[in-house]
Amino acid sequence: MADFYDQKKIILVTFGIILLISALFVPAAVFYPAKVVTITPEAEIVGTSFWSLLFGSAGMVLLAATLFMAALIEQRMKAWLLSAATAALGLVSIAFSLGDYYYMTNDGFTYNPPLSFNSSTYTWEEFERVEERLHKEDGTSSIESVAYYFRDGDMVEFSSGRIFEMHSSLVHRVEAAGGEFTRIQAQ
Template structure:
């Protein structure tokens, strides 16, 4: 018969508490890291990651402003998972809520990775926010490229762009690299029979 003394029980309880505390510290640490990544990660990590999978022939690669938001929400949701594991005692609620938050986190990061546009010498590819599928257009698929101009003093500048496609879709750009590097698209579209329209002259 094995005798268990109070000192042994007390020592075992201390070891158990020590292990639990270490797990909580690790969970909170990971949560803090993910919280910081919610503000830095989409631009510093996810953008370079997705551009690495796009063809080297791309002359310009851009993304919508939504990609920073969806990626940030994704990292915040993952951070919340680790906070729950550190703070919540009810296992059923913890696992249920954590599963939902994990799904939101993965979806947010995936949407950021799939939010991009680029063009090569042969075509234009657009994968907009909140969709996982991309659309590729040949230059003959463009109906027109519209420059929406605005005047500041006596100087005209491009406020936004609209790409109107023959399939009825219109793509609007009012910020980002596209406004500085769209001229090759205009040349390719007009050479293929499309229109170049300047509104506001």
């Protein structure tokens, strides 16, 4: 019986190490493509925040810790309780990772922020204005951040990500629907 138990520990630790190593690349290589595949086919570009990758990695690390605890803690009840709590946190972290996205279609812009499971969809007519903040360094201007203001008072700001790939197309659609575009040069 002791040999079987030791093999069980070895298997749990091995899978834990695999999950730990996978935490480095799975959020970008698996979670992001899963979002792209499951989001509506009308989406032109799908983006996600840096937090999504961090939450995905943290969730995988917590799942690895679950396996390590199950294998290494000798008291069975304590091991199962700690493992279950850690696994629950890991799964919630992965769910937050998968739920963080934004995309643009012909009809509007959809945004599901980090740490939320509720997305908001805005038609082009609901955009009040778009602000593009530029940063000048060594005589070259680059976009530092973009902010989108909506007629209902909401505002979304991005400082990195695929939003910059869709930004010019988004601005064009907002202006065509009657919204304003402002470019602000940082000092």
